[in-house]
Amino acid sequence: MIAGIGHDLVNVAQFAQQMQDSNGWRALFSVRELRQCDLRAQAKNDEKALHIAARWAGKEAVIKAWSEALCTINNPYPYTLDNMPWASIEILNDSHGCPRVILSADVHSQLVKSLFSASSECVDSSEHVDSSNR
Template sequence: MIVGIGVDVVDLARFERALSRTPGLRERLFAEGERELPLRSLAGRFAAKEALMKALGETDGIRWVDMVVTTDAHGDPDLALSGRAAEIASRRGIDRVHVSMSHDAGIATAFVVAESSGRRPDLGERS
């Protein structure tokens, strides 16, 4: 069952300006393994993290490094959750997150679907 969806778009030029103007922003937004990727990849990952928070439906206490874009065994993007992001997902019964990212023409975008294989604990039983 789909529990939530989220989408986000990032303007690459604006994102690049933000990273260059704000010391420490790269470290705040990205886990160590993500930080040295090309700008377009960072923007896609930022969009994926924003889209994930929309899909979770709650953002209180989530740190950006609680969400890490990884690559699965097939080379496709995946999201690893820890900390508060993992707590919210667990409480909402989310046991699978699907992510798609793309970048072209100065824009990066990501789409996230949060899925549960069981009932949604935060909503109780439905009649």
């Protein structure tokens, strides 16, 4: 089932500049993501910012897909930009080097609850009225 589609583009040069200007971006990524980015940059002999930016685009795409799905069923968003647990939405490469989305248990629970809650289910209720008793 595809509930929503999300995509994102990141200007790597601008992203790299933001990384140099501050260390706040580190809180947006898990230790595993940062480690994979270091290893990939070393293995490919390129900039770490390229790999961090790709993961950021992946996180944004996940949020956009989730938001699109919630919009279609008119459910509220479980997070705001101020309390989004970015590091709990991991973009990690599997053993074949393919990126995968890994959600923490809390975020996964919020995702399931927000997409499959009672408020998103359609219920039809009707009553049978016996007009012969009138």
